[in-house]
Amino acid sequence: MVEIEFERRLERLFAESPELPDAGAFAQRVERRLDAGWTARRWLIGAAGVVGGVIGASQLMLSNVFQRVETAGDSARLLSSSINHISTGTDWMAALSGGGAVVWAAAAMAVVMMGFVLTRVIGEI
Structure with missing residues (x-):
């Protein structure tokens, strides 16, 4: 019986976890890191698409x-x-x-x- 009450109390404590004092700063750092790479990723994906298109077109031309x-x-x-x-x-x-x-x-x-x-x-x- 004591274990059931302990389990319920433990579940409540994990369900109601307190907010850390630096949670806002942490979220901002994560968002900055995610946003910083998107421009480079877009250019890299676009360049890979162009290279793939050129290779595909050359293969079509070479295969008669x-x-x-x-x-x-x-x-x-x-x-x-x-x-x-x-x-x-x-x-x-x-x-x-x-x-x-x-x-x-x-x-x-x-x-x-x-x-x-x-x-x-x-x-x-």
Whole structure:
């Protein structure tokens, strides 16, 4: 019984902790330290973003992505002509067995995925 009363008294003492005399000065020091680094952090994050963007753009240019997009355009033209053959009754399995349909299906899925990401980001804002 004595332990229960002691525990309750101890809990009350911890719940009602007295304010230290230098609490205000301590809070001001902490706020100054937190505020001082934000400008440097912003510049550092911005510089890292610019460097990352330059690296990403150079990697895109070096990986011949533009030539691949042009090839995908050629595949699209091939696919549209294949669809014309399909509508006229030619062998539709042979028309779809080329790589063009797969590329465009993957591109369509990527667009749908980006739509989902965009709606998620807008929902978070």
